[in-house]
Structure formats: structure tokens, C-alpha cells
Amino acid sequence: MQVSVDRDRCCSSGMCVMNAPDIFEQDDQDSLVRLRQTEFEPAQFAVLRLAADLCPGGAISVTEEDAVEAAPAKDAG
Amino acid sequence: MTSTPTTQAVPMPAPRAVGCPFSPPPAYTEAAATAALTRASLPDGESCWLATGYAEVRAILSDRRFSADARHPAFPMLVANRRELIIENPSFIRLDDPEHARQRRMVTGDFLVKRVEAMRPDIQQIVDEALDRMTDGRTEADLVAEFALPVPSLVICLLLGVPYEDRDRFQGLSRTLLSKHGSAEEVRAAFDELSEYLGGLVADKREQPGDDILSRLAVRDDLTPDDIASTGVLLLVAGHETTANMISLSTALLLEQPEQIALLADPATLPGAVEELLRHLTIVDTGLPRVALEDVELGGTVIKAGEGVIALLSTANQDENLFGGADRRPADELDLGRDARRHMAFGFGVHQCLGQPLARAELQIALATLFRRLPGLRLAATPDKLEFRSETLIYGMRSLPVTW
Numbered sequence: 001m002q003v004s005v006d007r008d009r010c011c012s013s014g015m016c017v018m019n020a021p022d023i024f025e026q027d028d029q030d031s032l033v034r035l036r037q038t039e040f041e042p043a044q045f046a047v048l049r050l051a052a053d054l055c056p057g058g059a060i061s062v063t064e065e066d067a068v069e070a071a072p073a074k075d076a077g
Numbered sequence: 078m079t080s081t082p083t084t085q086a087v088p089m090p091a092p093r094a095v096g097c098p099f100s101p102p103p104a105y106t107e108a109a110a111t112a113a114l115t116r117a118s119l120p121d122g123e124s125c126w127l128a129t130g131y132a133e134v135r136a137i138l139s140d141r142r143f144s145a146d147a148r149h150p151a152f153p154m155l156v157a158n159r160r161e162l163i164i165e166n167p168s169f170i171r172l173d174d175p176e177h178a179r180q181r182r183m184v185t186g187d188f189l190v191k192r193v194e195a196m197r198p199d200i201q202q203i204v205d206e207a208l209d210r211m212t213d214g215r216t217e218a219d220l221v222a223e224f225a226l227p228v229p230s231l232v233i234c235l236l237l238g239v240p241y242e243d244r245d246r247f248q249g250l251s252r253t254l255l256s257k258h259g260s261a262e263e264v265r266a267a268f269d270e271l272s273e274y275l276g277g278l279v280a281d282k283r284e285q286p287g288d289d290i291l292s293r294l295a296v297r298d299d300l301t302p303d304d305i306a307s308t309g310v311l312l313l314v315a316g317h318e319t320t321a322n323m324i325s326l327s328t329a330l331l332l333e334q335p336e337q338i339a340l341l342a343d344p345a346t347l348p349g350a351v352e353e354l355l356r357h358l359t360i361v362d363t364g365l366p367r368v369a370l371e372d373v374e375l376g377g378t379v380i381k382a383g384e385g386v387i388a389l390l391s392t393a394n395q396d397e398n399l400f401g402g403a404d405r406r407p408a409d410e411l412d413l414g415r416d417a418r419r420h421m422a423f424g425f426g427v428h429q430c431l432g433q434p435l436a437r438a439e440l441q442i443a444l445a446t447l448f449r450r451l452p453g454l455r456l457a458a459t460p461d462k463l464e465f466r467s468e469t470l471i472y473g474m475r476s477l478p479v480t481w
Contacts, residue, residue: 031189
């Protein structure tokens with residue numbers, strides 16, 4: 001699973017930090033979201049999906065690996 | 078014209094049913110059962126769309142084509158004769174980005190989850206001291222006056238840098254500002270008095286800053302005195318009246334269903350129990366107004382540019398598919414064991430409540446401590462004698478006589 005955050009869309013609601021404090025944090029300087037990890041275990045997938053779903057600003061995107069792998073590999077060959 | 082439904086417009090704001098003080102007004106639940114998108118008639122004689130379904134409410138609140146800017150002439154007003162006051166003194170909840178984000182971000186640092194977590198010992202102390210005072214030599218008290226209102230008032234005073242000794246003044250003015258019925262003159266006078274009061278504090282803090290929000294706003298050179306006053310009024314009003322009503326309503330409701338109180342005692346189930354109370358009670362029961370800036374299709378219906386819509390949180394939060402389930406009580410009942418995390422009691426989209434981490438911490442600490450310290454807590458009046466507050470935009474209780 002790939003996870004990205006769009007800090008321009010972050011409204012600092014804190015929903016992600018509340019639900020997944022190991023994965024997300026709020027920056028001390030600008031209060032906007034930051035990822036604390038870049039690699040994710042399958043056990044974290046459910047809470048990542050929840051965090052993306054509950055983000056009021058739509059700042060968190062999760063891409064399932066299956067979908068990425070199923071897409072045509074543009075650079076292949 | 079082609080998109081106007083045939084169902085009758087729901088008069089907003091609608092009253093709750095006698096004997097059902099914890100359920101949304103029947104007019105809203107009936108409308109929700111008929112259509113996820115219907116019509117509302119407003120106190121000023123205008124009409125607008127009314128979104129009652131979870132998906133529609135969420136879509137509206139998270140779509141920037143729906144504006145929160147009250148200066149738009151078609152912006153729906155839930156209270157008659159308030160438009161001019163709001164237009165002249167908009168807080169950032171009535172502005173769109175980028176101006177909304179600019180002003181909101183000036184105070185987000187004070188409501189970070191870690192900042193609020195660090196405040197927990199202070200909140201616990203405030204809660205304990207309020208209970209000490211309430212129970213000192215007595216066996217009966219009004220929980221609203223002695224606990225539900227003082228706790229969040231003390232917390233927001235601490236955070237903003239407002240002297241708690243002035244509570245009679247700002248609590249009364251807050252209530253006037255939230256009133257559904259006050260005249261334009263009364264409400265304007267209350268706003269002017271409150272912003273003048275906060276302006277005086279800000280001027281003092283500019284000379285002698287403290288470690289509080291008003292001091293941090295006071296020393297900024299990119300905010301006008303009007304910006305600071307409207308943000309201060311917003312934080313002060315939203316910071317105590319909402320949580321106060323959640324504490325009193327939650328207590329009254331739990332005293333009716335004492336078998337559920339045990340879930341508040343376990344730190345593992347307490348946060349989820351508070352989410353369920355927030356969902357079930359949804360005290361912003363009149364919904365959130367927006368106006369469409371472009372034509373937007375919603376479930377087969379087109380909301381046209383320039384049309385208003387009210388996103389009703391209370392009915393959205395009763396979505397059976399999201400919150401029901403075979404092993405749970407129906408979504409229109411309280412079930413503290415339910416996973417209620419998808420509720421929208423704090424709204425949704427970029428305007429979602431800034432103070433929600435603080436509200437959660439206050440509710441968790443206040444309710445858990447109240448029932449732990451007073452295991453024999455019970456009503457000191459029959460349920461039909463309880464006085465609920467339906468005359469303000471935030472639902473709540475006027476008083477709650479209890480004994481222990």
C-alpha cells in the first residue's frame with residue numbers, strides 16, 4: 001500500500017493522528033500533517049484506509065498495491 | 078424547476094418531539110426517510126435544499142463548489158435577521174479558502190492533538206475541583222451550573238487567556254449570540270460587547286503577552302483588530318457552550334440507560350463511548366448551511382449555482398448501513414459499544430471543528446470522572462421535568478438537577 005499526504009489540503013483536524021498516531025503526526029511549525037513512516041505492514045492497512053476516509057480535507061491518499069500492479073506497466077520493456 | 082421535488086418543504090429549524098429530548102426533530106427524520114435530498118423553508122421566508130443522507134451531507138461539506146461564505150445573497154440563514162451581522166463580522170467559519178485557511182491556521186497550533194494531550198492533567202484538575210465544589214457538604218446540585226458549564230468554560234479561559242471571573246458576562250453574551258429568536262439589535266449588541274471585551278484583553282496582552290491564544294494573536298501584524306475579535310468570539314463561544322451541552326445531555330441520557338455507564342470506566346472503551354455520544358446527540362442539530370457556486374449533481378439531482386443547501390448532521394449520523402449492524406442496537410439508539418468513528422458531529426470538510434481534540438479530551442475526562450466519583454448519581458427530578466435548551470442553535474440543557 002502506498003500512502004501520500006497533500007499538505008495544502010490539510011486543515012489540521014487531527015483525525016489522522018487520533019486514529020493512527022504511529023503513522024501520522026502534526027508538524028510543530030505549521031500544524032500540518034506529516035507521515036512518520038514510508039513503508040507499511042498489512043496490519044496497518046485497515047487503519048490507513050480509515051484515516052484516508054475520515055480526513056475532512058481529503059489530504060490523505062492510499063493506493064492499494066494490487067491496483068498498482070494490475071495497471072499496465074508503462075515503463076516495462 | 079425540473080429538479081424541485083414534490084415533497085413538502087421542511088420548516089427549519091424544526092422542534093423536537095415532546096418526550097423524545099434525545100432524538101432529532103421528527104420533521105428531520107421523516108424527511109430523511111423520504112429522500113436524501115429534499116427542500117427546507119427558512120425563517121426569513123426563503124427556501125433551500127436540505128441534505129439528510131450521510132453520503133450527500135459528506136459530499137456537500139467536502140466539495141469546495143459549496144461555499145461557506147455568508148456574503149453570498151443565497152446563503153441560507155437558519156435564523157432570520159442575522160445576515161447583516163454575519164456579513165459585517167465574519168469569523169473564518171463563514172469564509173472560504175484561501176482566507177479561511179489563512180485565519181484558521183493562525184490558531185491550529187493551539188489545538189494540535191499533542192498540545193491537547195499535554196493539557197489532560199490541567200483538564201483533570203479542573204474536573205476534580207469542580208466536583209469537589211459541587212459535592213462539598215451537599216447531596217444535590219444543578220449539574221449544568223456546577224459542572225457541565227464550569228469545566229469547559231475554565232478550560233477555554235485558560236487556553237484563550239480570558240479571566241474566568243468574567244464568566245457571567247461572556248456566558249450570557251454567548252447564549253444571546255447563539256439564540257434563534259433574539260432581535261437583530263440584541264444580537265448585534267451582544268456581539269459588539271463581547272468583541273469589545275475581548276479587544277480590551279487583546280490590547281492589554283499586546284503590552285504584556287501571556288502564554289495564551291489571545292496573546293499570540295495580539296502580537297501578529299497580519300491580523301486586523303476585527304479579525305482577532307471575530308476569531309476570539311468564535312473560539313470563546315464555540316469553546317464552552319458546545320462541550321457544556323454535550324456533558325449535560327450525555328449525563329441525562331446515561332442516567333436513563335445506566336447499564337451502559339460501565340463502558341466509560343474502562344480506558345480502552347472510553348474514547349469509543351464518547352464518539353457514540355457525539356454521534357447520537359449531534360448537538361449542532363440545525364445542520365450546516367452552504368451555497369452552490371456551480372451546478373453540482375448529487376445522487377441524480379442537480380443543485381444549481383446560486384442555490385442554498387443545509388447539510389443536516391443529525392440525520393446523516395443515523396445512517397443504519399454505517400452505524401447499525403446485526404450485533405448492535407439500531408442507529409437511532411445509543412449503543413456505547415458501537416464503532417461510531419465515522420460520525421460527522423464535528424462537521425466534515427475543511428471547516429470541520431478545529432477544537433475537536435480538546436472537546437474529546439474534556440468529554441472523556443469529565444464523564445469518566447463524574448461517574449467514577451459519584452457512582453450513585455441519579456436525577457433529582459422526574460425525566461419529564463428536565464429542561465432542555467432548544468432556543469439556541471446548539472441543543473442542550475438549561476439545568477440538570479442531580480443527587481448522589
